[in-house]
Amino acid sequence: xxxxxxxxxxxxxxxxxxxxxxxxxxxxxxxxxxxxxxxxxxxxxxxxxxxxxxxxxxxxxxxxxxxxxxxxxxxxxxxxxxxxxxxxxxxxxxxxxxxxxxxxxxxxxxxxxxxxxxxxxxxxxxxxxxxxxxxxxxxxxxxxxxxxxxxxxxxxxxxxxxxxxxxxxxxxxxxxxxxxxxxxxxxxxxxxxxxxxxxxxxxxxxxxxxxxxxxxxxxxxxxxxxxxxxxxxxxxxxxxxxxxxxxxxxxxxxxxxxxxxxxxxxxxxxxxxxxxxxxxxxxxxxxxxxxxxxxxxxxxxxxxxxxxxxxxxxxxxxxxxxxxxxxxxxxxxxxxxxxxxxxxxxxxxxxxxxxxxxxxxxxxxxxxxxxxxxxxxxxxxxxxxxxxxxxxxxxxxxxxxxxxxxxxxxxxxxxxxxxxxxxxxxxxxxxxxxxxxxxxxxxxxxxxxxxxxxxxxxxxxxxxxxxxxxxxxxxxxxxxxxxxxxxxxxxxxxxxxxxxxxxxxxxxxxxxxxxxxxxxxxxxxxxxxxxxxxxxxxxxxxxxxxxxx
Amino acid sequence: xxxxxxxxxxxxxxxxxxxxxxxxxxxxxxxxxxxxxxxxxxxxxxxxxxxxxxxxxxxxxxxxxxxxxxxxxxxxxxxxxxxxxxxxxxxxxxxxxxxxxxxxxxxxxxxxxxxxxxxxxxxxxxxxxxxxxxxxxxxxxxxxxxxxxxxxxxxxxxxxxxxxxxxxxxxxxxxxxxxxxxxxxxxxxxxxxxxxxx
Numbered sequence: 001x002x003x004x005x006x007x008x009x010x011x012x013x014x015x016x017x018x019x020x021x022x023x024x025x026x027x028x029x030x031x032x033x034x035x036x037x038x039x040x041x042x043x044x045x046x047x048x049x050x051x052x053x054x055x056x057x058x059x060x061x062x063x064x065x066x067x068x069x070x071x072x073x074x075x076x077x078x079x080x081x082x083x084x085x086x087x088x089x090x091x092x093x094x095x096x097x098x099x100x101x102x103x104x105x106x107x108x109x110x111x112x113x114x115x116x117x118x119x120x121x122x123x124x125x126x127x128x129x130x131x132x133x134x135x136x137x138x139x140x141x142x143x144x145x146x147x148x149x150x151x152x153x154x155x156x157x158x159x160x161x162x163x164x165x166x167x168x169x170x171x172x173x174x175x176x177x178x179x180x181x182x183x184x185x186x187x188x189x190x191x192x193x194x195x196x197x198x199x200x201x202x203x204x205x206x207x208x209x210x211x212x213x214x215x216x217x218x219x220x221x222x223x224x225x226x227x228x229x230x231x232x233x234x235x236x237x238x239x240x241x242x243x244x245x246x247x248x249x250x251x252x253x254x255x256x257x258x259x260x261x262x263x264x265x266x267x268x269x270x271x272x273x274x275x276x277x278x279x280x281x282x283x284x285x286x287x288x289x290x291x292x293x294x295x296x297x298x299x300x301x302x303x304x305x306x307x308x309x310x311x312x313x314x315x316x317x318x319x320x321x322x323x324x325x326x327x328x329x330x331x332x333x334x335x336x337x338x339x340x341x342x343x344x345x346x347x348x349x350x351x352x353x354x355x356x357x358x359x360x361x362x363x364x365x366x367x368x369x370x371x372x373x374x375x376x377x378x379x380x381x382x383x384x385x386x387x388x389x390x391x392x393x394x395x396x397x398x399x400x401x402x403x404x405x406x407x408x409x410x411x412x413x414x415x416x417x418x419x420x421x422x423x424x425x426x427x428x429x430x431x432x433x434x435x436x437x438x439x440x441x442x443x444x445x446x447x448x449x450x451x452x453x454x455x456x457x458x459x460x461x462x463x464x465x466x467x468x469x470x471x472x473x474x475x476x477x478x479x480x481x482x483x484x485x486x487x488x489x490x491x492x493x494x495x496x497x498x499x500x501x502x503x504x505x506x507x508x509x510x511x512x513x514x515x516x517x518x519x520x521x522x523x524x525x526x527x528x529x530x531x532x533x534x535x536x537x538x539x540x541x542x543x544x545x546x547x548x549x
Numbered sequence: 550x551x552x553x554x555x556x557x558x559x560x561x562x563x564x565x566x567x568x569x570x571x572x573x574x575x576x577x578x579x580x581x582x583x584x585x586x587x588x589x590x591x592x593x594x595x596x597x598x599x600x601x602x603x604x605x606x607x608x609x610x611x612x613x614x615x616x617x618x619x620x621x622x623x624x625x626x627x628x629x630x631x632x633x634x635x636x637x638x639x640x641x642x643x644x645x646x647x648x649x650x651x652x653x654x655x656x657x658x659x660x661x662x663x664x665x666x667x668x669x670x671x672x673x674x675x676x677x678x679x680x681x682x683x684x685x686x687x688x689x690x691x692x693x694x695x696x697x698x699x700x701x702x703x704x705x706x707x708x709x710x711x712x713x714x715x716x717x718x719x720x721x722x723x724x725x726x727x728x729x730x731x732x733x734x735x736x737x738x739x740x741x742x743x744x745x746x747x
Contacts, residue, residue, distance in 0.1 A: 052724075055702040060640060068643070087643065159740065177740070179731035185740075197740055214725035335732035340720050342730055375720045376701035380694060388693050389615040389684070390677065394623070397616070400718035401731075 004035070004247045007280070011035040012544060014268055014282035016254045016297065019099015020526045021513040021533040022288035023232025024151075027239050028537030030246035034544060037247045037280055038240075039270050041293070042095035044250040045102075045233075050223040054376040057221050063096045063103060065089060069429035074477055076440040078417040084426060090437040091292040091420070092480050094223075097250050098233025099290065100480065100526075102223040105344045106201040106230065107524040108153045109366065110144045110531075113137040113164050114354055115521050122355060125362055128442065129320050129414040133518045134490045134499035135535075137164055143531040148199075151230045151530060152207045155199030162194065162350040174346070175204045175213060179337035180404040181347035184369035187463030188349050198345040198368060201230040201527075210234055215342035220373060252278075255432055257285055257301040257310055257509065265310075265509045271430055284508040284549040286540070288533070291321065291482025291514035292435055295420045298486070298511075300433060311486070311503035311511070316496050318421050320414035320487055322520040323479035325441060327449040329406040329456035330372070330385070331465035336401040339371040345407075352455055353522055355411070363448025365410035366522045367456055372405035385469060406460060408452035409523025412476075412483075413442040420485050441476050449473050481525055486515035500543075501536040508549045512536040598638035599645065603667075604652060605630055608692070610669035614676050615696040622713045624696050632699030632708025633692075640706070644691065651688030658683070 012034035015022045026038045045063070056062035072089040073082035094100045114121065116133040124130060145168050147153065155170040157163075174197035177185075181198075188195040202219065205212045213228040227234040240246035251273035258266045258279075267281040287294050295318035299309035309317055345368040355364045372378055379397060387393050418440065422433035453470055460468045489495025492504035501512040512533050514525055521528060543549050597605050609630040616624035624630075637645040659668050659679065668676065683689050699708030701715065709715065715722050729735040 051703075053703050053705075055640070055698060055706055059698065156740065159742070174740070176728040176730075177734050177737055179733035182733040182737050215727065215730070216723075216725055333733070336719075337731040337733060338719075338721075339731070341726040342728070375715065375718055376698055379697045379701055379718070383693060383697060389680070389696075391617055391619065394616050394619070394717070397718050400720060 010281040017289035023236035024533035027236040030240040030243040039252040044097040050225040098231040108527040143534040154204040159196035180369035183463040187459040190462040320484040322412040322483040325445040327453040328471035330469040331460040361444040361447040406456040500539040606669040628710035629699035635707040
């Protein structure tokens with residue numbers, strides 16, 4: 001590929017991870033003139049590698065962390081021994097250049113003003129680390145706008161009365177509405193609600209060198225072979241390389257951050273494609289490896305000087321893992337929707353976004369009308385929700401074109417025992433300690449999920465569904481939203497990074513990704529992760545220019 | 550899939566070539582064609598790779614009750630048993646040992662009640678009757694899951710023969726679509742601006 005090769009020199013920044021956050025930070029640092037190396041665990045794929053292959057992508061870990069090589073363990077009780085999980089690991093992320101932005105669904109709503117100040121609004125919640133963020137929505141707004149224009153988001157400004165203030169409209173109009181969106185709009189309006197066109201990081205028309213969406217339907221869990229979906233693989237990464245200041249190094253699995261006698265990071269040790277250990281020296285280290293791999297790397301970098309792992313004087317590295325509890329409603333209508341066509345989501349409802357003490361629990365959410373998954377995964381879910389064989393099952397399979405789902409995305413509270421840690425015994429294929437996941441939903445998360453599902457049922461009934469079904473609300477043991485495990489804060493005793501994403505403990509070590517979130521929002525975290533990444537890169541630039549890294 | 554080539558061609562020229570991405574798209578399409586050729590090859594094979602002939606008969610009989618053949622094809626015609634066989638010999642190898650143990654247990658239990666005959670030789674009504682006894686066993690549940698995958702995964706994996714699984718559920722195997730997508734968005738008048746402030 002293009003770009004520089006820095007293997008034997010000391011670069012300004014080494015960025016661990018090339019995903020939603022790492023891609024943005026690399027591009028910003030490179031554009032600002034800093035020599036930058038990005039180390040990515042996974043391979044570099046091209047659009048020609050991306051197929052509509054459900055078996056490969058959903059069942060055989062085609063581009064995601066493969067449990068055969070990267071096993072994980074799970075427990076819901078923090079005093080129990082975690083057990084190894086099977087073919088589906090509890091925490092899933094794409095392991096490829098572009099990270100999870102290659103396979104995400106691309107829902108790009110902004111967090112609301114309330115998300116940043118809920119502790120002040122509602123007070124503390126027993127048994128949780130519920131906190132205000134160290135930054136406000138107003139501080140992040142310019143960066144939300146930058147995401148919309150630099151990454152490319154389709155949407156309609158002013159369409160939602162709940163939208164937080166914005167300084168610019170969207171750069172592209174919304175994608176064409178689907179039948180599920182029309183039906184959500186119909187049902188929600190009958191109930192006096194305010195549905196609006198979904199903001200999506202998918203081109204509704206050609207934009208910045210990438211084509212418009214061809215409505216193939218394979219967004220959710222798949223990579224986009226026409227590059228209409230805004231993976232950093234297609235925008236930030238090539239733009240970083242085009243500066244001549246950035247090298248993307250795939251198949252480079254970072255296993256340790258080294259520090260010197262002054263307590264400063266000196267660079268990172270990584271395994272190359274042949275499993276040989278190499279070292280990249282850098283003036284500063286940025287970890288954007290996702291909410292599972294980031295705390296894992298910090299914990300695995302323990303040394304005699306930092307026996308509990310790097311940047312962990314608070315003891316909070318890996319703690320406060322949050323998922324965004326999501327409940328689902330299924331609906332079957334009289335006529336065909338053909339939801340397998342086009343993007344997942346075209347209409348959204350934010351009327352229940354804010355938490356309301358009158359409900360008796362903390363929580364809120366956003367709903368969207370969506371395909372649900374593509375055929376094989378859809379049929380597997382169907383199997384868990386009614387007769388799974390025989391003539392009755394076959395009849396239900398035939399309802400595919402008349403079916404849709406309402407996804408109700410919600411809050412997860414930060415609970416200290418919910419965590420990513422190093423498994424004491426299990427190792428991965430490279431001999432590194434496996435990820436151990438401890439997770440049990442807070443009761444309010446489940447109460448909110450039930451509340452949201454009830455509202456979803458009302459909307460689908462108002463829309464005229466022939467049949468409405470509720471997916472069972474069970475305790476979480478799986479997520480692709482990996483949030484909160486190195487939270488931001490002003491107090492070094494209760495957070496891992498400061499308001500600029502600099503770790504409290506090590507001046508030239510920065511962390512920015514889903515792990516930075518203080519509260520969970522109501523789902524769709526990538527937009528906010530990227531806004532944080534643009535903002536973090538601005539401050540890293542400022543510090544580097546002041547020789548303060 | 551004659552009707553999809555037309556749309557693919559139209560879209561690849563208009564949306565992809567204009568954006569300078571024609572080569573990538575062309576590679577993607579040629580790859581998908583070679584995948585289909587490999588699928589046809591796999592489905593012509595008559596040798597079982599994992600099952601003995603007797604095991605294959607039993608599995609085929611079970612899957613044929615999960616998605617039965619009526620006026621339209623079922624799991625048998627979709628080649629689901631072939632998919633499971635190829636999978637357990639290859640891409641689903643981690644499941645193979647447990648599957649074989651479950652299958653042997655299924656046979657043992659069946660023979661304990663029916664010393665004379667084979668499950669595959671029963672009438673459909675009697676097969677259904679027996680499967681009701683075992684439908685909550687891990688073995689049956691795994692056959693059910695593999696049947697769904699074998700009916701609907703890409704034909705390159707040995708099942709979903711001629712796209713029969715996709716035809717059953719009404720999924721169109723096309724590379725691109727244009728609006729309107731369904732009945733309800735056909736006459737959509739456009740998004741009406743909301744009333745001011747809730």
